[in-house]
Amino acid sequence: MCGIVGLFLKDKSLEPELGMMLSDMLVTMTDRGPDSAGIAIYGNDEKSSGKITIQSDNPDKNFKNLDKEISTITGTPVSLKIKSTHAVLDVETSSIPAVRKALKEVRPSVRIMSAGDTIEIYKEVGLPKDVAARFDVSKMSGTHGIGHTRMATESAVTTMGAHPFSTGNDQCLVHNGSLSNHNSLRRKLRREGVHIETENDTEVG
Secondary structure, three states, X not given: OOEEEEEEOOOHHHHHHHHHHHXXXXXXXXXXXXXXXXXXXXXXXXXXXXXXXXXXXXXXXXXXXXXXXXXXHHOOOOEEEEEOOEEEEEEOHXXXXXXXXXXXXXXXXXXXXXXXXXXXXXXXXXXXXXHHXXXXXXHOOOOEEEEEEEOOOOOOOOOOOOOOEEEEOOEEEOOOOOOOOHHHHHHHHHHOOOOOOOOOHHHHO
């Protein structure tokens, strides 16, 4: 059993309040998922650049000088904005593949949460109110967002097992329920060369 919330704003004047509204909605779903929580925020930044959201269990070490190292390797401008265990790399959209490759080389333990022009995914273990406060969700602005509160049934309670899952540039997935055949699906996908990061059933769905 999990909780899912979503909000798409049609009134542009409300965009500065997206995070506050989404945060309140997420906390309301605590009873349906107290183990972990996450959100995907689609920003309203109109500049023509991309962003990659990353996560680390040791942010003080792994995020230090990361923007400079990635910029040196890729030859493209990179800026870094840290939010607790997560950080957002602002990059040129065309350089996203190169930056992702460089991340694996210089910080193999850092996990990529999302990539695209507008999406940022933040997720962690803990009560929804604590996760929302940790990332200052209430202060975020944007056009739309998706939130998820998890009650684990098929796998361990971990950061990577929390939702949303990134499914492509500016795309994400949340799920309520369970897949009974997720183990066989995972084995099949791995045989086909697909990289699987968690034991979560939603990831292979």
